[in-house]
Amino acid sequence: MPLKIATLDNHCTMLSDQVLEDFLRQLRGVVIRENDPAYDNSRRVWNGMIDRYPAMIVCCAETSDVMATVKFARTHNLRVSVRGGGHNVAGKAVCDQGIVIDLGRMNSVEVDPEIPSVRVQAGARLADVDEKTRPLGMAVPVGVVSRTGVAGLTLHGGLGWLLRRDGLTVDNLLAMDVVTADGTLITASATEHPELFWALRGGGGNFGVVTSFEYRLRPVTSQVWFAAVLYPYDLAQKAIAFWRDYMATAPRELSSFCVLRGKPMQAAGQKIPRQPVVAFLACYSGPFEKGEEAIRPLREWATPVADFSGPKDYHLGVQRLFDKDYPPGRCYYWDSLFFDDLDATTINCIAAHAEQCVSSLSSVNIWALGGAMNHVPPSETAFGKRDCNFMVAVEANWEEAEGAPGNIAWAVDLVDALRPASRAGVYLNFPGAAAGKLSLVKGSYDGNFAKLQSIKKRYDPDNMWRGNFNILPECDG
Ligand SMILES: Cc1cc2nc3c(=O)[nH]c(=O)nc-3n(C[C@H](O)[C@H](O)[C@H](O)COP(=O)(O)OP(=O)(O)OC[C@H]3O[C@@H](n4cnc5c(N)ncnc54)[C@H](O)[C@@H]3O)c2cc1C
Numbered sequence: 001m002p003l004k005i006a007t008l009d010n011h012c013t014m015l016s017d018q019v020l021e022d023f024l025r026q027l028r029g030v031v032i033r034e035n036d037p038a039y040d041n042s043r044r045v046w047n048g049m050i051d052r053y054p055a056m057i058v059c060c061a062e063t064s065d066v067m068a069t070v071k072f073a074r075t076h077n078l079r080v081s082v083r084g085g086g087h088n089v090a091g092k093a094v095c096d097q098g099i100v101i102d103l104g105r106m107n108s109v110e111v112d113p114e115i116p117s118v119r120v121q122a123g124a125r126l127a128d129v130d131e132k133t134r135p136l137g138m139a140v141p142v143g144v145v146s147r148t149g150v151a152g153l154t155l156h157g158g159l160g161w162l163l164r165r166d167g168l169t170v171d172n173l174l175a176m177d178v179v180t181a182d183g184t185l186i187t188a189s190a191t192e193h194p195e196l197f198w199a200l201r202g203g204g205g206n207f208g209v210v211t212s213f214e215y216r217l218r219p220v221t222s223q224v225w226f227a228a229v230l231y232p233y234d235l236a237q238k239a240i241a242f243w244r245d246y247m248a249t250a251p252r253e254l255s256s257f258c259v260l261r262g263k264p265m266q267a268a269g270q271k272i273p274r275q276p277v278v279a280f281l282a283c284y285s286g287p288f289e290k291g292e293e294a295i296r297p298l299r300e301w302a303t304p305v306a307d308f309s310g311p312k313d314y315h316l317g318v319q320r321l322f323d324k325d326y327p328p329g330r331c332y333y334w335d336s337l338f339f340d341d342l343d344a345t346t347i348n349c350i351a352a353h354a355e356q357c358v359s360s361l362s363s364v365n366i367w368a369l370g371g372a373m374n375h376v377p378p379s380e381t382a383f384g385k386r387d388c389n390f391m392v393a394v395e396a397n398w399e400e401a402e403g404a405p406g407n408i409a410w411a412v413d414l415v416d417a418l419r420p421a422s423r424a425g426v427y428l429n430f431p432g433a434a435a436g437k438l439s440l441v442k443g444s445y446d447g448n449f450a451k452l453q454s455i456k457k458r459y460d461p462d463n464m465w466r467g468n469f470n471i472l473p474e475c476d477g
Contacts, residue, residue, distance in 0.1 A: 003033070005055040006079040006097035008464065013076065026068040029061035029105060042102070043094055045083075046147075048329040049404065050091030054081070057100040063177065063185060063211045069101050070209065071183035074464065081467045082205050084122050085149015089334045090435035092205075093152070095467045101209060103151065111136060116217040117174055122151040122210050126319065134315040138217035141166040146320045147328075154213055155204045156428040156469075157383045159391070161283035161318060164252045164371025166218045170201035170381055171372065174216055178208040181464040185211070199455040202383030202445070204428055205468040206452070207459045220314045225284040225291025226321075227256070227298045228308040233276035235302060236260055236351035237344075240366065242301050243280055244342050244390070252371035253286030254294050260351065263360035273305045276355065283318055326397075330361070333396040333408045335415045335432025337422035338388040342366070346421050350392065353414040358406045361397035364414070366390055382452055384445035388423055393430045428469045441469045450474070 003015045024031055032042045033056050042057045044050075058069045073080045079098030086093045086104070094100055103123035109132040110119045116138055120129055127146035133139050141162035143153050158169020166172060175189035178196065188197040199207055231239050243258045250256070259281060264274040280298040284291035288311070299309055312318050326332075339346065354364040370389050378386045385391075396411040398404075415432060424443030426434045434440035442449050453474035456463075461473050 003055055004097075005076075005099070006095070007077045008079055008462075008466070009077070010079075012097070013078075015076065019076075023068070023072045027058070027061075027065050029059045029065045032057040032059065043100070044329070045086040045088070045091050045093055046326075046328045047089050047091055047332045049331045049333070049401065050094060052091065052094040052096045054095055054100045055097050057102050059102045059105055061105055063106075063179070066101060066103070066179045066209050066211055067183045067185060069099065070179050070181065073099055074181065074183060079467065080464065082209050082465070084151025085125050085147070085153075087148045088152050088429070088431070089332050090431050092435070092468050098467070103209075103211070106211065111138075111217070118215050118217055120150055120213045120215065122212060124150045126150060126153070130315040130319050133217060134222075136217065137219055137222060139220040139314065140169065140215045141172055141218060142169050144319070145322050145326050147323060147326075150213065151210060152205075153429060155200060155202075155210065157202055159367060159369075159427070159429075161255050162218060162220070162285055163367075163369070163373055164255045165285050167372035167376060168383060169215075170383055171376055172215045172218065173197075173201060173213060175214040176200055176210045177212045178210050180208040181460045181462065195455050196459055199382050199452055199459075201381035202448075203452050203455075203471065206456055206465050206471045208465065220285055221288045222313060222315075223288055223311045224314045224318060225288070225295050226309060226312045226318050227280055227282040227295035229299050229301075229304045230273065230277040230279045230306040231302055231304055233260070233262065233278055233355065236278040236354070237347050239278045239280070239301070240342065240347045240351065241344075243298070243366075243368075244347075246297050247368035247370070248389075250368075251284075251286060251294055254282055254284050255371075256280065256282035256298070256368045258366045258368075260354035260364040260366075261360075262355035262357045263362070265360060271306070275305065277305060283314075285314075331398045331401055331404060331407070333404075333411050333432070334393060334430040335411055336391055336393045336427040336430035337415060337418050338385045338425070338427070339390040339392065339422050340388055342390055343421070346418060349417050350414070353410075353417060356410060357396070358410050359396065359398035359403065361399070362407065362410070363395050363397075365393045365395065367393065378446060379448065382445065382448050384425065384448050385423060385427070391427055392418065392422075393427070394432070431469060434469055438470065438472070441471065444469075
């Protein structure tokens with residue numbers, strides 16, 4: 001049966017059986033279409049709010065499948081999306097009526113202990129990397145939930161428990177293999193296609209399909225000191241101010257965020273008190289014997305309602321601690337803002353608004369940035385917000401799709417209220433309204449945007465990679 005499929009310019013075309021057969025013959029992976037029993041499962045992403053119907057999902061088995069699919073899409077001018085781990089909240093990994101280039105089966109992780117470095121295929125999850133680096137006492141600085149895809153997280157920056165010591169995930173990249181819009185495979189590194197290497201370190205999926213990432217490894221002790229201290233919500237304002245001041249002088253080996261849960265929590269697997277709380281979470285990745293002291297002020301600030309702090313296995317404990325709180329299929333809307341500082345007005349606004357959340361699963365998480373991330377000049381990579389000291393992530397999380405209007409409105413209202421005091425743009429891994437607003441994407445890159453546009457023009461002049469947080473190619477004249 002001929003296949004009706006969307007084109008890049010939002011029209012539809014028909015692909016004949018012969019054209020499809022010729023394409024399928026080139027692949028080692030499988031193609032899933034609407035009549036396939038695996039279709040419904042394969043088109044789903046982590047966020048249960050996303051419900052898109054691609055014309056076909058190409059489950060790539062190897063890089064040559066990616067190249068063949070890109071050439072095929074290019075020849076027929078087809079709409080494409082790229083799926084790494086499928087965890088982006090905006091669901092950009094899946095497109096309606098087009099082709100999904102699904103990298104999920106390309107998930108090998110190979111460690112080179114000599115450099116030391118690790119080569120990670122683009123369908124891998126954070127847990128796949130942790131599993132291979134753990135025996136070496138090493139880690140890649142990635143995010144804090146182990147099922148997240150490495151690819152999307154890396155391409156938009158990457159914030160996690162080693163952030164202040166080792167920088168963003170992109171700061172630990174040595175090279176990437178990339179299939180460009182004409183279907184050729186190139187390597188981007190400091191010496192090969194250095195401009196593309198610059199752009200991919202924050203510029204997202206705008207420049208091609210990254211098939212593998214090579215990261216420098218960082219040493220991590222197998223046990224690290226982890227703080228998880230819960231205080232009563234009525235101390236929220238004071239707690240945020242204390243935490244802000246403590247993080248300003250804390251050692252860079254301490255990465256932390258402050259979490260506001262305005263409704264009694266239902267966190268999985270922990271004996272959480274049934275009351276609203278403000279929590280300090282922190283991981284100390286310096287010498288183990290110094291960790292208890294580094295987290296002590298966070299534990300002794302006031303009388304906690306619960307304290308789950310202590311030594312934890314970095315890879316199997318800390319990195320997986322929150323996995324159960326973020327199951328696939330639940331409904332999510334996440335937004336974010338960057339701040340140079342948290343003044344009293346901002347703190348009051350956050351504390352008052354977080355308490356009004358609709359769902360007990362929702363939270364506001366304030367990340368302390370700084371440290372190694374700040375030591376890289378903002379122009380060194382495409383990522384735009386290195387010089388900010390805090391990021392506020394607003395997480396609306398709820399169970400039933402019908403709850404969307406109220407839960408999203410809660411998040412949007414808070415972001416709107418905070419926006420005047422914040423820096424422009426968002427963290428594109430927690431994209432909120434940036435999913436459909438080019439001005440927010442532009443603002444996210446600060447002074448790097450014009451350079452990104454000119455690199456886009458060179459590597460993707462026809463804007464083939466547009467179903468993402470899109471950077472339009474620089475226009476002539
Ligand atoms: C539960 C949870 C926890 C999270 N925690 C953190 C955290 O601690 N720190 C943090 O920084 N972020 C965090 N995030 C955000 C996360 O980084 C983003 O959702 C990220 O996009 C996930 O990557 P992915 O590969 O799963 O995304 P996907 O949804 O597969 O892809 C998102 C987009 O990235 C691009 N893309 C993906 N793969 C490729 C590729 N190989 N080549 C080119 N473009 C590609 C495409 O444009 C795609 O649409 C978290 C997300 C979730 C759901």
